[in-house]
Amino acid sequence: MSQPLRLGIAGLGTVGIGTVRILQTHAALLARRAGREIRISAVSARNRGKNRDADLSAYAWEDDPIALARRGDVDVFVELIGGAEGAALDAVRAAIASGKDVVTANKAMLAHHGQALAEAAEAAGRVIRFEAAVAGGIPVVKALTEGLAGNEIRRVMGVMNGTCNYILTRMESAGLSYDAVFEEARQLGYLEADPMLDVGGIDAGHKLSLLAAIAFGTRVAFDAVQLEGIGRISIDDIRRAGDMGYRIKLLGVAQMTGRGLEQRMTPCLVPADSPLGQLQGGTNMVVIEGDAVGQIVLRGAGAGAGPTASAVLADIIDIARGSRVSTFGQPAASLAAAVPARASAPAPHYLRMALTDKPGALARVATVLGEEGISIDRMRQYGHEDSSAPVLIVTHKTTREAIDHAFARLPATGVVEGEPVAIRIETA
Amino acid sequence: MSQPLRLGIAGLGTVGIGTVRILQTHAALLARRAGREIRISAVSARNRGKNRDADLSAYAWEDDPIALARRGDVDVFVELIGGAEGAALDAVRAAIASGKDVVTANKAMLAHHGQALAEAAEAAGRVIRFEAAVAGGIPVVKALTEGLAGNEIRRVMGVMNGTCNYILTRMESAGLSYDAVFEEARQLGYLEADPMLDVGGIDAGHKLSLLAAIAFGTRVAFDAVQLEGIGRISIDDIRRAGDMGYRIKLLGVAQMTGRGLEQRMTPCLVPADSPLGQLQGGTNMVVIEGDAVGQIVLRGAGAGAGPTASAVLADIIDIARGSRVSTFGQPAASLAAAVPARASAPAPHYLRMALTDKPGALARVATVLGEEGISIDRMRQYGHEDSSAPVLIVTHKTTREAIDHAFARLPATGVVEGEPVAIRIETA
Numbered sequence: 001m002s003q004p005l006r007l008g009i010a011g012l013g014t015v016g017i018g019t020v021r022i023l024q025t026h027a028a029l030l031a032r033r034a035g036r037e038i039r040i041s042a043v044s045a046r047n048r049g050k051n052r053d054a055d056l057s058a059y060a061w062e063d064d065p066i067a068l069a070r071r072g073d074v075d076v077f078v079e080l081i082g083g084a085e086g087a088a089l090d091a092v093r094a095a096i097a098s099g100k101d102v103v104t105a106n107k108a109m110l111a112h113h114g115q116a117l118a119e120a121a122e123a124a125g126r127v128i129r130f131e132a133a134v135a136g137g138i139p140v141v142k143a144l145t146e147g148l149a150g151n152e153i154r155r156v157m158g159v160m161n162g163t164c165n166y167i168l169t170r171m172e173s174a175g176l177s178y179d180a181v182f183e184e185a186r187q188l189g190y191l192e193a194d195p196m197l198d199v200g201g202i203d204a205g206h207k208l209s210l211l212a213a214i215a216f217g218t219r220v221a222f223d224a225v226q227l228e229g230i231g232r233i234s235i236d237d238i239r240r241a242g243d244m245g246y247r248i249k250l251l252g253v254a255q256m257t258g259r260g261l262e263q264r265m266t267p268c269l270v271p272a273d274s275p276l277g278q279l280q281g282g283t284n285m286v287v288i289e290g291d292a293v294g295q296i297v298l299r300g301a302g303a304g305a306g307p308t309a310s311a312v313l314a315d316i317i318d319i320a321r322g323s324r325v326s327t328f329g330q331p332a333a334s335l336a337a338a339v340p341a342r343a344s345a346p347a348p349h350y351l352r353m354a355l356t357d358k359p360g361a362l363a364r365v366a367t368v369l370g371e372e373g374i375s376i377d378r379m380r381q382y383g384h385e386d387s388s389a390p391v392l393i394v395t396h397k398t399t400r401e402a403i404d405h406a407f408a409r410l411p412a413t414g415v416v417e418g419e420p421v422a423i424r425i426e427t428a
Numbered sequence: 429m430s431q432p433l434r435l436g437i438a439g440l441g442t443v444g445i446g447t448v449r450i451l452q453t454h455a456a457l458l459a460r461r462a463g464r465e466i467r468i469s470a471v472s473a474r475n476r477g478k479n480r481d482a483d484l485s486a487y488a489w490e491d492d493p494i495a496l497a498r499r500g501d502v503d504v505f506v507e508l509i510g511g512a513e514g515a516a517l518d519a520v521r522a523a524i525a526s527g528k529d530v531v532t533a534n535k536a537m538l539a540h541h542g543q544a545l546a547e548a549a550e551a552a553g554r555v556i557r558f559e560a561a562v563a564g565g566i567p568v569v570k571a572l573t574e575g576l577a578g579n580e581i582r583r584v585m586g587v588m589n590g591t592c593n594y595i596l597t598r599m600e601s602a603g604l605s606y607d608a609v610f611e612e613a614r615q616l617g618y619l620e621a622d623p624m625l626d627v628g629g630i631d632a633g634h635k636l637s638l639l640a641a642i643a644f645g646t647r648v649a650f651d652a653v654q655l656e657g658i659g660r661i662s663i664d665d666i667r668r669a670g671d672m673g674y675r676i677k678l679l680g681v682a683q684m685t686g687r688g689l690e691q692r693m694t695p696c697l698v699p700a701d702s703p704l705g706q707l708q709g710g711t712n713m714v715v716i717e718g719d720a721v722g723q724i725v726l727r728g729a730g731a732g733a734g735p736t737a738s739a740v741l742a743d744i745i746d747i748a749r750g751s752r753v754s755t756f757g758q759p760a761a762s763l764a765a766a767v768p769a770r771a772s773a774p775a776p777h778y779l780r781m782a783l784t785d786k787p788g789a790l791a792r793v794a795t796v797l798g799e800e801g802i803s804i805d806r807m808r809q810y811g812h813e814d815s816s817a818p819v820l821i822v823t824h825k826t827t828r829e830a831i832d833h834a835f836a837r838l839p840a841t842g843v844v845e846g847e848p849v850a851i852r853i854e855t856a
């Protein structure tokens with residue numbers, strides 16, 4: 001058996017401690033699978049005195065993650081600090097400069113600095129692995145980078161923020177408003193310190209941008225991800241979409257089109273009976289479509305100590321086994337600059353609006369839609385509530401641009417009350 | 429860029445030609461991802477003259493796959509011949525003896541000779557990869573061997589024979605008998621030359637035994653797989669199970685229990701609204717449960733030229749990238765002998781029987797079940813058809829042994845007509 005693989009683990013939150021625990025409890029199993037002992041040399045966290053419910057006495061302690069990254073007895077620097085900048089980034093840079101391989105769960109750092117870090121690592125002959133950064137325990141980075149490497153990837157889709165999916169499914173099942181469930185989620189500790197990372201789609205957008213880079217051989221382009229959170233989703237829309245056979249998900253979609261790379265992390269309607277539509281609670285799902293393989297669906301826990309530590313361990317074992325795959329599946333220098341598509345590919349849309357109780361109201365709206373080239377697939381008008389009646393429309397394929405044009409003309413019809421709503425329908 | 433990786437492809441059926449096609453159409457993409465050119469040196473098949481709808485003129489031809497396996501210009505022997513013995517096995521042995529790595533889609537060969545081949549390969553410093561042997565395009569071998577390598581695996585389950593799943597879902601949707609759908613499937617070319625490979629569960633059992641070896645670190649033990657095909661599933665049971673909220677699947681289950689390794693490939697009831705229950709047609713699904721990761725579900729096409737070739741390519745690219753993972757995830761010599769569990773773990777069961785129209789008939793059956801320690805969770809009696817009434821029972825957890833004992837006593841009650849049916853219920 002070869003030399004032990006020696007780890008320095010920076011960040012001892014739930015994932016860090018989860019990783020330590022697996023290394024302690026499964027040492028023999030991991031050694032058998034990795035072909036060598038995997039050993040923790042040193043650990044680091046902000047507060048040494050904190051009670052962590054794990055015995056760390058066998059490991060050297062560093063207050064400074066950079067010092068940890070530079071230790072001579074560390075082969076792999078395991079970055080579980082988090083945050084796009086600051087300590088995590090400085091320490092990863094130091095680790096690469098000191099000739100260490102890096103395992104990280106840090107989607108924000110990679111979304112912003114992935115290209116530079118990948119180039120630095122490759123120049124130093126080191127690898128950066130980040131299975132834990134995307135969809136927790138689901139081995140999706142590996143599936144895309146390795147398992148489906150024979151495919152030209154057509155599309156990557158997914159529900160990749162468990163908190164948003166929890167909020168949306170809880171709104172539906174309990175009939176509660178967004179604000180009420182948001183507050184519940186806050187109290188349950190499901191939300192990040194900055195909740196916009198979750199409900200604004202930023203966290204999920206980070207993940208999507210990393211998968212897109214692998215899928216399409218392009219540089220990570222998080223800034224080009226079209227982001228829209230779930231804050232404007234109403235219980236009304238959840239119910240009405242249900243009536244039409246759909247569920248609302250915060251859905252990431254990345255696809256290469258003739259007009260460039262499309263990356264969206266936005267609320268979408270998906271068929272209620274599709275795998276994505278049936279996804280409940282905090283579970284994640286990623287759908288990958290390749291030219292040879294067709295559609296592959298991966299489902300599992302997207303967060304939590306165990307699942308995320310499972311992903312961290314997979315990367316560590318890969319390194320122990322000698323796997324040296326490029327960060328994004330091909331040499332960083334060969335990644336093409338992403339050319340963002342200026343508009344999304346056409347899709348059916350769900351429209352909801354309130355029409356006043358006047359003869360010909362629906363005809364006027366239909367006329368405007370028709371003049372903007374939007375054709376109607378299905379329509380449903382409900383009974384009048386107060387002075388207006390809710391109307392739901394499922395369109396045939398159309399662009400968001402056409403809908404925006406039509407919506408701009410609706411006030412002039414004099415029959416639409418309040419703001420109309422449009423949500424894209426994504427079908428598998 | 430390093431030296432090209434040179435392939436010898438033996439077997440030019442749909443998968444072989446599918447593999448050649450991807451290598452031809454995606455040469456640049458594959459080279460970028462693999463870090464080196466992947467080139468076909470030579471091919472082999474039984475009949476050189478056959479029209480294969482692919483241009484093979486650039487490759488050397490060998491009539492004999494063993495000669496192909498021994499060629500000096502071949503680094504990786506790609507075995508797509510099939511069959512547990514004969515040409516495939518001889519050629520793979522020759523390849524290993526000649527210092528080649530092996531990529532194969534041959535589940536039968538590995539189920540019977542996997543241990544010996546893995547030992548031979550490791551002794552020669554070579555690898556055997558077999559992603560294409562299990563669940564077609566789904567990267568499940570990789571997920572289990574690498575992506576979830578940090579977990580102690582609790583259970584592996586799956587629907588791994590698309591033909592059986594097609595037959596069962598078609599019986600349900602069209603209300604046709606097993607025999608009628610079997611004949612349809614035969615005419616559509618969905619069945620193997622020996623249909624028992626499919627409907628007898630043998631093919632799926634081969635796959636399960638390979639996954640179990642990886643999951644539990646045991647030698648492949650196909651002979652210990654409890655096999656039961658779908659030939660005795662009636663349209664009646666499909667309908668009745670549906671009434672009770674279940675669907676019938678040919679389900680593989682491998683788990684390590686206190687009493688040994690349990691491997692079953694048998695018809696089971698699964699909740700209709702579970703991921704396995706919702707699986708329609710020829711699609712495959714594998715569910716993996718690990719102590720850290722929880723439950724991971726993988727879904728995709730289990731057969732076909734494209735999906736299977738996608739898996740073959742993944743293995744080839746891994747080898748091109750220098751990955752050298754042991755065949756079953758740890759050195760073959762370290763795999764433990766599988767100790768088969770003598771009986772399955774207790775589970776709820778679905779029972780169906782026809783009771784004669786006599787007062788107290790149900791009470792007599794319930795008494796027998798109770799005396800054998802079988803407790804009833806739910807029961808449903810239908811109206812009388814002719815002289816008897818169908819009765820469905822869902823039991824609490826019990827053993828097949830207890831049910832067999834109870835069934836043996838039923839004739840003596842004088843109230844049961846025909847053969848009662850018992851099917852295990854597997855819950856996630």
